Amino acid sequence: MSDIGKIRIRVPSNVKAGDVVRVRCLVIHPMEIVQRDAQGKIIDRNYNYITRVTATYLGKPVVAFDLTQSVSENPAFSFALKATAPGPVKVTFVDTHGGKYEATADIAFA
Amino acid sequence: MAGAMTRRSALGTFGAVGAALATGTLSIGTPARAQAQGQSQALGLQESVQDGLKRVFGGRPMKDGAALIKLDIPPIAENGAVVPVSVEVNAPMTPASHVKSIWIVADKNRIPIIAKATLTPEAGQAFVGANVRLGETTDVRAIVEQSDGTLLTAKREVKVTVGGCGG
Amino acid sequence: MRSLPRLRWAALALLVTGCALAARESTPVASPGRTSRAIAEARGDVRVSPDGKRTAVRYAGWTTRDFGAFRSYAYDDVRPEPPVQKAVMPVGVVGDPKKGRALFLDRQKGPCSGCHLVPGDDVWPAGSVGPDLSTLADRTLPDAYLYQQLWDPRVTFPVTVMPPWGAQGVFTPEEIVHLVAYLQTLHGPPPPEKDADRNPFTRRKPTGFGDNLDPTNNPAVVRAEEAQALWSARGPKGKACADCHAGLPQTAMRGVATRYPRVVAEYGRVMSLEDFLSVHAAATTGRALPSESAANLDVTLLVKMASNGLPVAVDTTSPAARAAIERGRASFYRRVGERNHACADCHTPDHGANKFLGGRFLGDVTGGLTRHSPTWRTSQNDVWDMRKRMQWCMTPLGANMLAADAVEYAELELYLTTFDVGKPINAPGIRH
Numbered sequence: 001m002s003d004i005g006k007i008r009i010r011v012p013s014n015v016k017a018g019d020v021v022r023v024r025c026l027v028i029h030p031m032e033i034v035q036r037d038a039q040g041k042i043i044d045r046n047y048n049y050i051t052r053v054t055a056t057y058l059g060k061p062v063v064a065f066d067l068t069q070s071v072s073e074n075p076a077f078s079f080a081l082k083a084t085a086p087g088p089v090k091v092t093f094v095d096t097h098g099g100k101y102e103a104t105a106d107i108a109f110a
Numbered sequence: 111m112a113g114a115m116t117r118r119s120a121l122g123t124f125g126a127v128g129a130a131l132a133t134g135t136l137s138i139g140t141p142a143r144a145q146a147q148g149q150s151q152a153l154g155l156q157e158s159v160q161d162g163l164k165r166v167f168g169g170r171p172m173k174d175g176a177a178l179i180k181l182d183i184p185p186i187a188e189n190g191a192v193v194p195v196s197v198e199v200n201a202p203m204t205p206a207s208h209v210k211s212i213w214i215v216a217d218k219n220r221i222p223i224i225a226k227a228t229l230t231p232e233a234g235q236a237f238v239g240a241n242v243r244l245g246e247t248t249d250v251r252a253i254v255e256q257s258d259g260t261l262l263t264a265k266r267e268v269k270v271t272v273g274g275c276g277g
Numbered sequence: 278m279r280s281l282p283r284l285r286w287a288a289l290a291l292l293v294t295g296c297a298l299a300a301r302e303s304t305p306v307a308s309p310g311r312t313s314r315a316i317a318e319a320r321g322d323v324r325v326s327p328d329g330k331r332t333a334v335r336y337a338g339w340t341t342r343d344f345g346a347f348r349s350y351a352y353d354d355v356r357p358e359p360p361v362q363k364a365v366m367p368v369g370v371v372g373d374p375k376k377g378r379a380l381f382l383d384r385q386k387g388p389c390s391g392c393h394l395v396p397g398d399d400v401w402p403a404g405s406v407g408p409d410l411s412t413l414a415d416r417t418l419p420d421a422y423l424y425q426q427l428w429d430p431r432v433t434f435p436v437t438v439m440p441p442w443g444a445q446g447v448f449t450p451e452e453i454v455h456l457v458a459y460l461q462t463l464h465g466p467p468p469p470e471k472d473a474d475r476n477p478f479t480r481r482k483p484t485g486f487g488d489n490l491d492p493t494n495n496p497a498v499v500r501a502e503e504a505q506a507l508w509s510a511r512g513p514k515g516k517a518c519a520d521c522h523a524g525l526p527q528t529a530m531r532g533v534a535t536r537y538p539r540v541v542a543e544y545g546r547v548m549s550l551e552d553f554l555s556v557h558a559a560a561t562t563g564r565a566l567p568s569e570s571a572a573n574l575d576v577t578l579l580v581k582m583a584s585n586g587l588p589v590a591v592d593t594t595s596p597a598a599r600a601a602i603e604r605g606r607a608s609f610y611r612r613v614g615e616r617n618h619a620c621a622d623c624h625t626p627d628h629g630a631n632k633f634l635g636g637r638f639l640g641d642v643t644g645g646l647t648r649h650s651p652t653w654r655t656s657q658n659d660v661w662d663m664r665k666r667m668q669w670c671m672t673p674l675g676a677n678m679l680a681a682d683a684v685e686y687a688e689l690e691l692y693l694t695t696f697d698v699g700k701p702i703n704a705p706g707i708r709h
Binding site for chain 1: 153154156179191192193194196203216220221223224225226227228229230232233234235236237238239240241242243259
Binding site for chain 1: 437491492493494496498499573658
């Protein structure tokens with residue numbers, strides 16, 4: 001499972017102060033779905049999926065996603081932010097197995 | 111060439127800074143599990159969409175938000191495992207008046223309430239997107255809660271095809 | 278990514294379990310005269326258990342049904358196409374249109390609706406490869422004629438994409454009587470269409486999956502980036518790819534992929550990049566890169582992406598290449614499997630290409646199908662090369678798959694690649 005938690009963040013280039021920009025991120029994660037036994041009964045175990053994604057910009061929260069197993073494997077998320085100053089966008093993913101994955105990307109002004 | 115390296119330079123620093131605990135070290139009933147599963151259960155359960163909406167929103171009225179909500183989702187999903195959905199709300203994003211939350215709901219999914227996004231005015235625009243799973247052809251709804259408590263909703267049908275020659 | 282658990286729907290998990298059990302209790306059947314450097318589940322092996330039950334060894338989640346009774350793409354499979362069969366409608370069976378309609382839509386059989394449109398809001402997703410049958414009964418065709426069409430249409434139409442359903446045993450005589458009874462109820466005019474997407478002739482074409490080179494869109498790009506380290510990692514012989522191919526793969530391998538598949542004189546056969554790596558890496562670095570292993574696909578991606586933007590330039594003129602392309606072309610038109618289909622049935626513009634097979638929009642061979650391979654498959658959440666795609670196609674055809682590195686597939690892939698010549702490589706792709 002060495003690939004779990006690999007993150008890519010895409011921020012636009014040529015940003016000007018005051019622009020509302022769109023950020024997109026992807027995390028490698030199995031987002032395990034519920035399995036059933038031969039009788040159709042749900043197999044009870046701790047399925048590993050991401051429950052929460054948070055994004056901050058310049059240290060301030062922008063968006064938080066609460067998620068379920070209805071979200072795709074290797075999920076991608078998009079959100080907007082108002083670019084007020086150059087600085088980092090940080091995205092954090094938390095899963096049901098205690099995994100916490102973070103990555104940052106910098107908003108740079110043209 | 112728009113290959114890996116070129117792209118990579120346009121990306122931010124990446125990679126996990128936190129490491130996941132190895133699978134298997136968490137046994138059933140540990141606080142980590144209870145907390146994590148409990149958190150997700152607050153959002154989405156295996157339930158009918160009616161039960162889910164009642165559980166989350168009680169009987170609060172919902173206004174037709176079709177004019178304000180742009181729900182972007184392919185009308186035909188060749189593949190229910192990865193369906194890109196995005197929601198954009200034509201509404202102010204100021205501390206005084208903003209979109210507080212956006213729920214994405216798929217009526218026929220076993221877990222119909224898929225995701226909830228909580229926004230702050232820093233976003234500048236009420237826009238979120240995610241890749242979701244759809245088990246079958248279904249209505250997908252966006253439910254928007256504004257800072258004054260108003261609920262708006264919009265929906266679109268997505269036809270999901272299946273595998274094999276018939277799919 | 279490939280080490281992640283392959284979690285699919287519960288039914289698939291059951292199939293996997295069944296497969297694993299069968300594998301323990303049975304012995305493999307060697308394919309005479311063939312050697313494969315593919316991973317075990319990609320070799321096309323069939324196992325026979327002590328009670329004589331034959332089980333195909335395939336990828337996790339794939340059917341393990343043995344299609345050995347039907348023709349395959351193997352060059353040494355010299356069985357002829359199934360003979361054309363005339364059939365007479367059985368007497369004493371009363372056709373039930375309701376049963377016939379259920380059979381028409383039965384996904385375990387055709388489904389007939391995969392190619393033919395019929396009325397009904399529950400008909401989804403119907404395809405457009407075959408004629409719209411919504412008003413077939415108005416043609417007042419005799420029952421016996423329709424029965425023969427379903428049993429084996431080659432009696433009337435020697436070149437048809439429709440399988441000989443009865444002759445190949447997919448439908449029983451009684452079932453075909455029910456189907457005929459249903460078809461004879463399809464009088465016009467068809468009910469007004471509530472939804473233009475129900476009708477494959479007016480349905481919107483599927484849109485793509487966005488920018489295939491954007492790592493926040495295509496997980497295969499992330500995977501390739503993470504695989505960079507493989508290039509300079511030393512194998513058991515103490516050598517790395519980078520020791521002979523100096524620099525990063527982006528520069529050292531620029532242009533190499535444009536020439537594959539090609540005839541490799543050293544090995545006396547046509548090889549794709551994947552095939553070549555499976556022997557070349559072992560010979561030089563000592564690291565095995567078996568076909569369809571994650572490492573093989575990773576290095577293939579690195580090398581292929583190093584040619585992104587460059588036009589495909591495979592050899593189509595040398596005598597050896599021309600002979601191989603001719604054999605590949607023959608495979609493309611060869612009818613195989615339970616359904617007696619050829620690749621051409623679905624992928625040439627005069628047949629199924631650019632039409633809907635069920636909800637799937639069929640690819641067109643003339644547009645080139647290989648320059649974006651290996652491709653991220655959103656339906657599989659994994660990277661597939663052309664070979665796994667070909668092996669996957671064998672299942673609906675009802676033919677046993679060959680080994681991923683079989684020369685038959687290599688020459689078929691070379692034939693397909695001739696349609697990509699001059700077009701820019703753009704890998705990894707992203708597809709359904």
